[in-house]
Amino acid sequence: MTTMQQRSNFRTLIVVVVTVFLDYLGISLVIPVAAPLFLSANGFFDVGVSLDYRTLILGLLLGTSPFIQFFTSPILGAFADRIGRKPVLLLSVLATGFGHALTAVGFLTHNLPLLFVSRVLSGAGAGNLSAANSAVADVSDSKEKARNFALIGAAIGLGFIFGPYLGGKLSDPTIAPWFYYDTPLWVAAALSLLNAVFILLAFSETLRTRIRRKVDMFTGVRNILRAFAIKELRVLYLVSFLIGFAYNFFTQFFSVFLVARFHSTSAELGVLFAYIGICTVVAQGFFARVLASYMRPAVIIRWAPLVAGIVLAVFAGIHKEQTVYLLIPLAVVAYGLSPANMTALISDAAGKESQALGFAIPPVISGIVTAVSIAMPLALGAASFFLAWGIFTLFHKDGLLGEFHEV
Template sequence: MLTVFLDLLGLGIVIPIAAPLLLTPGEGMLPPDYGTGARAIVLGFLLGIYSLAQFFGAPVLGALADRHGRRKILLLSLAGTAAGYLLFAEGIARQDILLCFFSRLLDGFTGGNISIAYAAIADITDEENRAKNFGLIGMSFGLGFILGPFIGGVLANPAIISWFNLATPYWFAAGLGVVNMFVLILFFPETLQQRKTRKVSLLTGMRNIRNAFAQKRLRAIFLTVFLVTFGFDFFTQFFQVFLIGKFSFSPTDIANLFGYIGLWLVLTQGLFMRPLNKRFSSESIVAWTILLLAIVFPFLLWPARSWWIYVIVPFIALFSGITTPNLTAIISMQVPSEEQGSILGMRQSMQALAMAGPPIIAGFITGININLPILSAAVCTVAGWIVFVTLFRKPKSPPGAGGY
């Protein structure tokens, strides 16, 4: 939990920065004659390339974690994350957009931190408590998002300290990555008891997608994960652009809003997850929360005043915060313990593929209408709900339950 918290704290710190960095001509990252549409397209590719790299890297890390243990591979992943932040900060300092792209590639390829953390939780958790304990990871995620964006907004504001700028949050996040590595070395025990040798290949991600859809018991749940993630990423990746375009949000405004969303994620995990999972199965829960999430998205387009956004986003945090750990628990319960790293790496690969497309697509369609990414989020999430309620069937008995 501490590892995930520190990792997400670093991620939260840099969330408010990317959109203002590229959409503001005065920052010098792109030629001054680039219009808003062209800048949005470049931003979309910058955000999407991280997930594309993660698509290839996540299953490699998952297989390596099954072979060499969670601890070593998580340490490697954190080192890549810290290096990625350092390179991005240097790219801002040099106004070198290509270096920023390379840093996102590196961070994306090594960015399997949460997937490996899920596998470690699965190693030491029985089926009954798995969704609840995955919810603890979600709570750590939310805590990082409460503090991270707020810290990022402060560190990017030169009115507070004169030498603060948009690169400062990345330097700080890189330092957190190093701290996280030391925490891992000192306090994180190896959780994998039975290691399994798997072939490691850059094409594993493509094979995982093929295998996920080839197996009847995995096809529906992975298609659900793909569509829900695809939809949700239209919101998460380009919500900053919407806020800047419609309400003229500053980096500090964006930071405060994302911190507020993180607060609701924590409240969701702390107040609702365990009571819900005691009374209902993960399958019953997500059948409702996916639909409710899709219904809430269009409400973001209605307000003419920005304060209404603060009324709407708690519902997005609530329904997404409940959906994600329960979907992960459903996936985890499909395989025995020695295959947890691989199937959760497969999940991460599926999510990464789903996350690569929305920012790129949003970069193009934002130039047509700034509301289209939010509408796309709703449509894709509804499609995921339809797939889940019509195609997914829970196994009659859990496979390989004896290893947990």
């Protein structure tokens, strides 16, 4: 590889990293907003609307985007191989931005159907990470791939640190009288537009050989069925799903728990989720790498879900807000060790489309079970962690019994 080609690849890599950072910064700006808006007396719903109905609708809204992503990610991936990475990145970022703008309008006009339409658009555009990863692979040799993909992970982590914090501040009217729940959405939409301009001007197409893969929204479903057809992969896949499933009970409805039990504001939630983002970066960027030098992935998976389940069970019973900050590092580190080690065990055998389904289901279930108790989603998350730990401990054996290839 010539020096000029190396410089070109490095420039493309930086552009992709900045693109991913801006995208996830915009997405995470809205994290601290939804729960206070839907649960507060002067928020989206009238005062007489019950908490059960509020949490149900919020759960359905939170689940809509990842549910749509589950079906659209394979389509975006196929188009990225067929027409190139640049147009897919560009169109998906614009779709996400338009979704943010519609959400802002929906908040201001109290238009619930419009909010669901906006979540569909955001979900359709959320599969652009596969195109970004493909672009990184295009400009990386075998020795550089792991390091370059780590930069993408770092960009996502930084987005989830700064986004919630800024979102909390932008929705706090005590900072500026014109700040409201819709303000972070308008900023997120502006970031998406800025990102689209950046891609248009700075990104050079990386796809050299076009591949005409079949465009099919049910690819993710077929890959799940194919994965479960292999006995040992079935166990790993189920454990991976349960771990992600459990953690999403924590992350996606934790804000509802905090608002209902501690009356947390959007500004306070922004600080808390920024704290979670920092803990996640430390867990995956430091602890996972250090422990990998001393423990095999299977050993880590044998105890990490158990610890995470215990912490979530304790979360469900706490009544002091200070305890939240003390327990979060334990929960995040215990979970943060799982994804990389599960990936190592599966060896990239199973497709990633299914991850979106793991994000889609928990908020819907959480919205229903909060009618029983506001802490019930955390209890279900703990139960899912315990189930993952039990299945892995009882049924996992080293080595895969077969090979799996995405369709």
